[in-house]
Structures are given as C-alpha cells and as structure tokens.
Amino acid sequence: MSESAAVLRERVARGDERAADVVERTLARIRAREPVVGALFEVHAERARACAAELDAARAAGRPPGALHGVPLVLKANMCLAGVETNCGSRILAGWRAPYTATFVERALAAGAIPIATAHMDEFAMGSSGENSAFGVARNPWDPTRSPGGSSSGCAAAVAAGMVPLALGSDTGGSVRQPAAFCGLAGFKPTWGRVSRYGLVAFGSSLDQVSPLARDVRDLELALSVLAGRDERDATTLAEDAPKREEGADLAGLRVGVPHEFFPEALEPDARVRVESALEVLVGLGARLVPLSLPLVPHSLATYYVVATAEASSNLARFDGVRYGPRVEGDGTLAGMMAATRTRGFGDEVKRRILLGTYVLSSGYRSAWYRRAQRVRDALSADFARAFEEVDVLAGPTSPGPAFRLGERSADPLAMYAADVLTVPASLAGLPAVSVPCGLVERDGRALPVGLQLIGPRRADARVLRVARVFQDASEHHLAAPPLPGAVA
Amino acid sequence: MKGWEVVIGLETHCQLGTRTKLFCPCPSSFGSPPNENACPVCSGQPGVLPVLNAEALALGVRAGLALGCSIAAESRFDRKNYFYCDLPKGFQTTQYAQPFALGGGIELTNGRRVRLARIHLEEDAGKAIHDRGERTLVDLNRAGVPLIEIVTEPDLRSSAEAHECLTLLREVLVYAGVSDCDMEKGSLRCDVNVSVRRPGEDLRVRVELKNLNSFRHVVLAIEHEVARQIRAYEGGEPVVQETRLFDAASGATRTMRRKEDEDDYRYFPEPDLPPARVDAAFLARERARIPELPAARRARYVSELGLSAYDAGVLTGQRALSDFFEATVALSGTDAAKRVANWVTNDLRAATDDPALAGTSPAALARLIELVEGGRISTGAGRQVLKELLRAGGDPDELVASLGLAQVSDEADIEAWCRAALAGRDSVVAAVRAGDLKALGAVIGPVMKASGGRANPAVVRETLLRLIGSA
Numbered sequence A: 001m002s003e004s005a006a007v008l009r010e011r012v013a014r015g016d017e018r019a020a021d022v023v024e025r026t027l028a029r030i031r032a033r034e035p036v037v038g039a040l041f042e043v044h045a046e047r048a049r050a051c052a053a054e055l056d057a058a059r060a061a062g063r064p065p066g067a068l069h070g071v072p073l074v075l076k077a078n079m080c081l082a083g084v085e086t087n088c089g090s091r092i093l094a095g096w097r098a099p100y101t102a103t104f105v106e107r108a109l110a111a112g113a114i115p116i117a118t119a120h121m122d123e124f125a126m127g128s129s130g131e132n133s134a135f136g137v138a139r140n141p142w143d144p145t146r147s148p149g150g151s152s153s154g155c156a157a158a159v160a161a162g163m164v165p166l167a168l169g170s171d172t173g174g175s176v177r178q179p180a181a182f183c184g185l186a187g188f189k190p191t192w193g194r195v196s197r198y199g200l201v202a203f204g205s206s207l208d209q210v211s212p213l214a215r216d217v218r219d220l221e222l223a224l225s226v227l228a229g230r231d232e233r234d235a236t237t238l239a240e241d242a243p244k245r246e247e248g249a250d251l252a253g254l255r256v257g258v259p260h261e262f263f264p265e266a267l268e269p270d271a272r273v274r275v276e277s278a279l280e281v282l283v284g285l286g287a288r289l290v291p292l293s294l295p296l297v298p299h300s301l302a303t304y305y306v307v308a309t310a311e312a313s314s315n316l317a318r319f320d321g322v323r324y325g326p327r328v329e330g331d332g333t334l335a336g337m338m339a340a341t342r343t344r345g346f347g348d349e350v351k352r353r354i355l356l357g358t359y360v361l362s363s364g365y366r367s368a369w370y371r372r373a374q375r376v377r378d379a380l381s382a383d384f385a386r387a388f389e390e391v392d393v394l395a396g397p398t399s400p401g402p403a404f405r406l407g408e409r410s411a412d413p414l415a416m417y418a419a420d421v422l423t424v425p426a427s428l429a430g431l432p433a434v435s436v437p438c439g440l441v442e443r444d445g446r447a448l449p450v451g452l453q454l455i456g457p458r459r460a461d462a463r464v465l466r467v468a469r470v471f472q473d474a475s476e477h478h479l480a481a482p483p484l485p486g487a488v489a
Numbered sequence B: 001m002k003g004w005e006v007v008i009g010l011e012t013h014c015q016l017g018t019r020t021k022l023f024c025p026c027p028s029s030f031g032s033p034p035n036e037n038a039c040p041v042c043s044g045q046p047g048v049l050p051v052l053n054a055e056a057l058a059l060g061v062r063a064g065l066a067l068g069c070s071i072a073a074e075s076r077f078d079r080k081n082y083f084y085c086d087l088p089k090g091f092q093t094t095q096y097a098q099p100f101a102l103g104g105g106i107e108l109t110n111g112r113r114v115r116l117a118r119i120h121l122e123e124d125a126g127k128a129i130h131d132r133g134e135r136t137l138v139d140l141n142r143a144g145v146p147l148i149e150i151v152t153e154p155d156l157r158s159s160a161e162a163h164e165c166l167t168l169l170r171e172v173l174v175y176a177g178v179s180d181c182d183m184e185k186g187s188l189r190c191d192v193n194v195s196v197r198r199p200g201e202d203l204r205v206r207v208e209l210k211n212l213n214s215f216r217h218v219v220l221a222i223e224h225e226v227a228r229q230i231r232a233y234e235g236g237e238p239v240v241q242e243t244r245l246f247d248a249a250s251g252a253t254r255t256m257r258r259k260e261d262e263d264d265y266r267y268f269p270e271p272d273l274p275p276a277r278v279d280a281a282f283l284a285r286e287r288a289r290i291p292e293l294p295a296a297r298r299a300r301y302v303s304e305l306g307l308s309a310y311d312a313g314v315l316t317g318q319r320a321l322s323d324f325f326e327a328t329v330a331l332s333g334t335d336a337a338k339r340v341a342n343w344v345t346n347d348l349r350a351a352t353d354d355p356a357l358a359g360t361s362p363a364a365l366a367r368l369i370e371l372v373e374g375g376r377i378s379t380g381a382g383r384q385v386l387k388e389l390l391r392a393g394g395d396p397d398e399l400v401a402s403l404g405l406a407q408v409s410d411e412a413d414i415e416a417w418c419r420a421a422l423a424g425r426d427s428v429v430a431a432v433r434a435g436d437l438k439a440l441g442a443v444i445g446p447v448m449k450a451s452g453g454r455a456n457p458a459v460v461r462e463t464l465l466r467l468i469g470s471a
Helices: A005-014 A019-037 A045-060 A103-110 A153-160 A177-183 A217-227 A269-284 A297-318 A334-345 A348-361 A367-390 A413-418 A424-429 A461-475 B054-066 B159-175 B215-234 B280-288 B294-303 B309-316 B319-332 B334-351 B362-373 B379-392 B396-402 B411-422 B426-433 B437-450 B457-470
Strands: A040-043 A072-076 A114-119 A166-171 A186-189 A209-214 A255-259 A288-292 A393-397 A433-443 A446-455 B005-015 B078-081 B091-094 B105-107 B113-123 B127-129 B137-139 B146-152 B188-197 B207-212 B242-247 B252-258
Touching: A005 A019, A005 A045, A005 A217, A019 A040, A019 A045, A019 A072, A019 A114, A019 A153, A040 A153, A045 A114, A072 A153, A103 A114, A103 A166, A103 A217, A114 A153, A153 A166, A153 A177, A153 A209, A166 A186, A166 A217, A177 A186, A177 A209, A177 A433, A177 A446, A186 A217, A186 A461, A209 A217, A217 A433, A217 A461, A255 A269, A255 A367, A269 A288, A269 A393, A269 A433, A269 A446, A269 A461, A288 A367, A297 A348, A297 A367, A297 A413, A297 A424, A297 B078, A348 A367, A367 A424, A393 A461, A424 A446, A433 A461, A446 A461, B005 B159, B005 B215, B054 B113, B054 B146, B054 B159, B054 B280, B091 B113, B105 B159, B159 B188, B159 B215, B159 B294, B159 B319, B188 B215, B207 B215, B207 B252, B215 B242, B215 B252, B294 B309, B294 B319, B309 B319, B309 B334, B319 B334, B319 B362, B334 B362, B334 B379, B362 B379, B362 B396, B379 B396, B411 B437, B411 B457, B426 B437, B426 B457, B437 B457
Parallel strands: A072 A114, A072 A166, A255 A288, A255 A393, B207 B242
Antiparallel strands: A040 A114, A166 A209, A186 A209, A186 A433, A393 A446, A433 A446, B005 B146, B005 B188, B078 B091, B105 B113, B113 B146, B127 B137, B188 B207, B242 B252
C-alpha cells in the first residue's frame, strides 16, 4: 500500500525525500502497473521531472511548500494544461494541445502538485465504464476483466493501482463517485460552483464539477482546500473561499437520512448488505438513522439524460473542424465539412447523446422534454432541501452493484445508463456527494469493492467529507488493496 | 399604393462602445489585423467560460433608460444554437426569454409614437471572408463584441418614418454615449420587417430585409419591397414569409431563405452565466450619465434661445456641435445665441464634425463673434480668423493683428479710397443724386478692394454719400 498524498507531502516538505525521487518512484510504479490496468493516455515524464526539480529548488531556497508539495497527480483527459494533449478521449480532439491552463490545474500547480500523466476517459465524459474512449480502455485493478467505472476510468484505475495517491476527475452524473466505488477509492463531487470549471472541457455545464479521487478521504479534503474558491474566469463559482476542514473523530448527534428510494430493486443483495452494515457503523459512531422518502428520485435518471444531453448537444457544437482538431473535408461545402468532421470524429455514444439533446431542445418538443425535465429538476432540488431540514446528510449505495465486466453493457445503452441511477440525483441538485469504500463482495472468485455514498446540503462540502473520514477511519475498508503485480515500494 | 397600408418594424443591432468584448478581455476595437483580438474564450476553445462585461450591461441599461424602457432587475442569457464558420462556439450567447429592457418608445415629429418591444444584450459573430481566393477565411476580431438589439413594434407606416425613427434612435444612442453608431464600421446595423395590408385588416405575412448598409438603403429596400408585395397581392399572388437580401447595385431585394429553411435555434438558458442583476444604485448611476437628449435640446433651443426649428435640428444633429454651441452661448450670453448658431451651423459645421477636436474652443469662437459684432473686424475677416483657428489654433486677437485684419474706420484713409473710386464714375454720382442709392454698390466694391477688405463698410457708405452730396 503506497502512502497518501498528505503523508507524501509531509515527507517531501520536511525534506525526507526529494520531489525528484518521488517522481522517479512514481514513474517506476507506472511502468510496472500500467501494462495491467491501461489507465493512462500519456505519461508526462519530462514535464514531471522539470516540475520536481523546480519544487526541490524552491524548497532549497527556503520557499514555503504548498499544500500539495511534491504530490504526483493524474489528470483526466478533459482538463487543460497548456501544451498538453487534452483530447477528451475523442478522435475529434486527437492531437489538440490546450493553449491555456485550467484554473484548478493552475491552483494544483501553485500548491506544488506534479501532473505526471493524463488518464483515459469515456469520450467527453459520456459513459459509465471507460469503454467509450478512442484511445484506450482502462481496466479495474481488482479484476482486469472488469470496468473501473466511468467516465473517470483511467483516473480511478491509476489511483487504485497505486500509481499516484491523487487524481482529478470530473463528475457530471457520477463519473467520479461510481469509479471510486468500483475501484475501492474515495471520490468526491463538490457542490456545483465550488471548484472553477474554467479549463474543464464541458459536457453538461450545469452538472459538471472537478472532483478528486484518492485512497484516503484526507486527500480529498486536501485537494478541495487547494482547488475550491471563487474564480474570476468562472462566473458560476461560489463567492466564498474553500471550506475549512471539519474536525472530529465521532458522529455524535449526526442525523443520517436514509431515503428508501436509494435502495431500489436493482440493488444487488450483497452490495445492499455492505451498505447496511456501513449504516450500522455510522450508528456506532453516534449517528442516528432517519428513514425518509425522496419521491422524485426514481425520475432522476430520465431527467438527467434530458438535461445533460441538451447541454452536451450545445457544448459539443464547437467541434466543427473549423478551428481545431482533425478536419474531414467531405463534399467541400462548409456544411459538408462540418458533417464529415463530426461524423468521423465523434464516437457512437457521443453521437447518440448529441441527437438526444438536439431532439429534446427542438421546437415543438422543448416543452415536453427539456422544460419538463427542468421542472422535475427544480422539484427534486426542493425535495432534497426539505429533507435537509430534518437530517444532516443522506446515505445510501453509490452504485447498484460492484464493477461489471468490460463489454457486458456496451451494447445496451439503457443498461449502461442505469449504472448512474444512484449518483445523478445529487448531480441534478448540485449537492456535495462522496463515495467511500464500505466493503468487498465476491464475483467470479474475485473480491470487488462496494461504495457508500454520502450526500450533504449545498455548500456543506466539509461536513460530507468529515462524515466520510470518520467512517473511513472507523471501518478501514480503504486499506483493502487490489492484488497487483510488480509491487514497487 | 392606393388602398394599402404599409407596416414596418425595425430590428437594430448597435455595437456598444465598451473597451472589451462581452465575455472576455479582448479589445472590441475596429480595424485590427485579422484575428489579433481573439483569445481562448472568444475563439471558442474547449473548456472556456464566459464572464459578463459589466460595462456592456451598464451601456445597455443606459440605452434602455434613454429610450424610456423598463429595466429588468434580473435578465438572463440563452444559447441560440446554429452552425456557421464565423460562430466559434456553435451557438450565440444572447438574451431570448428574459431581456434586460422592455417597452419604451420613440416619438416621431409627426406626433406618432413608435413602441419598442425590447432591448437585449448579445455577442456578435466573427466575419467570414469569401472573396480572397478559393477558401473562406474567418476573422474572429468581431466575435464576442457586445451588441444590443433594439426591436420595435410594427408601428411604422412609411419608409420616411422608418428613416426618421432610425435617425432619432441613432441620435439618442450617440448622445447617451452608448455607441458611435457608425454604419460604415458596422456598429449600427438594421434589419427591417415589412408587410402591407388593407387598412383595418390584421397583419399580413411579413418579409425580413437584410444587408441594409445605410439609412438610404433602408428607405430604398422598403420602397422596393412594398411595391413588390402590393404587386403580388394585386396580381393574385401570395407573399411568403421569408428573409430577403437587399442588393444596393440593383436596388432590388431577392430571396435569401424561406421560413421552412430557417434553423431551429434550440434556445435554452445559458448554464455558464448567472442572471445579470441591476439594482437601484446601478440604475441611478446610469441614469445620471444620460445627458439632455436631442429632442429636449431642440425644444429648448427654440423656446429659450429663439432659434429656428431648422437651426435647432442642425445643431443637435451632431452632439459635438451641439455641445460646442452650448459652451459658446454660455460665454457669449443667450442674447447672442442666434449669432453663435449662425457661426456654428454655417462656418464650423462646414469645416469639422467636432470643433473641440479641431483645435478651436468655445472661448475663441465667443471672442471672434465679439470682434465682429464690435466692428473690430469684418464678417469676412472673421471667417478668415476662424479658418486659421481651425487650421492651427491660436488666439483670435493675435490672429487679427498678425493677419492685418483689423477694420479701418479712419476717415482720412477711407475718404482717399472713396475719392479715387468716384473718379471717372460720373454716371454713378448722377444716379445716386437722382435718388438711386443702389447705384452706390458699384463704388463700394472698389473701395473695399482698395482697402484690402478692411474698410468699415458703414463708414465707407457714409463717406461716399457725403462726397457725392457735397460735390
């Protein structure tokens, strides 16, 4: 088991290890484990070495180390770092090097993080398995025949394989929480507006959030303290500083709402058992369980697939072959060039969602689809707000089951969409939500992790993370590690 | 035309005079080399987000207040989705469902009021250039430049009314400092909706006219379109709803696209921008920045300064001229207003659009008028001084001295010039003695010429009459 970002940062900041050595150690781990998990699109070895040299020089010059000093970081392929290929897992952006750096990446860099690799992902973050990538399909370190989840598939696989302690993914409808659950990691989607989206290539703008993945909840708190806060370049960021970490080793007096809609028929029985025991652990820590109902939750999935696809159909319009990305000339007309470029550049799932989004916004259908979905979304948010008058957090499973097999659902979009059923409600309401490991189940003789999801009211990011941390420390499920070849210290 | 009523509505796009674009810090200036004013945001790079330029909202609100609109406390942005090579994001960010200004209107001189439906903020697209070789080129300097679109109700009834409405609209926007409204630079663009009907009927099918690059084109296009529609109806043909392009060369309009070919814009709320909020302090600040508007100035010039409606109109036609006039009157006194108006509307206006920029000042003009009125220099000499002021600046008194323009009233000099002029002009002398004073003109000319234009004409006339009488 490799060390957490917090522990690593302390060691490098104290001078017990140089950032340069951390980088070499990390590169060695990547070399050993990447053949098994196939998590990464590109390793930035030279850039990381240069970055580490600067950090070591800065430390030697007596400059105070940042909160992520010396921590190697994996970025999802939809995050802009100037000069680095940011292809979003799509042929339509193959070879596109970002001309600027995302605000949250700048903040990570300023805090001393070392971006060491770009991870595979479902194309434009559309997918729940990582299979919709034009460049490579990551595998789950717990069982390489299974999916690490998606769309932040490579990020989750890289952290679970122990390559790095921390990765930045993006979560639109569960794209960090579900991979975290599948890979036995902690994954946190902040309140919408908490972290700047400037430089995150948009999928569903009103849902997207940059979301860290780590083995230890403390690393999520650390990442949030660095990434969060108002950004002049993102008008939708909250006008407040990063939330302060909440201390406390127990959950005395905490009211945990348990919506029965979070335990649907489709929830696999052994996964249900793990989640229910997790709830008992919370009770053991002083929490009180409050059964309740969120009647609109069953409508979340349909609502999500209207809102997210509508926004995506517009967000992806800019990929037209005019300014960047590989162009296909087609019949030589402008419309022909655009159509040919997009036909060749986008994969099937992206095309499916663009069509769906275009349809729900079309004149004559907008009221029945897009506007109705917005109304359900508003009502769902109101349901959550009412629930949070009675309870402090909500708890339930992150996913209906553990990691499924690669290929198992790729021919059936609706089965794939169903993987998001428990994560999209918090996304629609813009709420902070975390997935933490809550035990293992067995499939085909392999142990597979299951995730507990905790959801808080808007802006209660620190509370959600505290509950997750206290649970993690008490349960120690996060210490379970997948069987991996090429163990490197 | 007989038996038909013309119905016209205007959709005017006006570029706001902000330093930067609507959603990014790029300069919104005109005339830079292609794609110089483009950044990741306005060129639609993946991952970028818009941030509203507060100055653009302020100028828009000011325009709305100046046009009598009610300003929404909260307005929202929407995405208008369509594909074109000059549209970097594949959508235009505009205000569709909740514009920042509603209502308002413009009073025509015939007393009719043209109601405004709305004013909204939006970004401009880039420019596609098709005439430089085989491939279309795209210049994104204009992409993201802030515009307001001002939409009237279909209240106009003739091309002349449309022309006046646009003129008044432009005046207000320029006075309020909202825009330079320069059609040549494209900072004012107008689309026109035209239909005709029998009086008393409901509205018939309308046609939208585009590519109108001057007010004159607006008038010509409307007239052509009205005639076309009437001809169609009278010939038993329907008029179809469509967008037509005006061709300045032929003066005709031709079909650009039919209604059924129009894009479905798939409007939906822009998730990347919070609502634009305008509070009472914001409103008060912008209201205070609106100067007296041209219509009010015109009325005051007529009622308080005794100017003719024509002069008042000429003066207020250009804000710089009007401001210069007012500053001069402040120094010369309201009694001199008519004389100041004459100098400004005749001599200054012929020379410059903006006298303050041309090197002269209200103080200099006031002094110049004083010199002429006091008989120190002739009107002609005054014109010469003004020319010099506009050319190189300076002080009117010094210019009078250095150019040797001081009027001569010395009787001895004048008498000598008069005697010389009368010599050999016995017929003039006889005519004057016979009571024909007009004949005097024939000798006044030579006297003025001999004096180099400096002789005081009143003294010359007096002297001539004396000499003829005493001969």
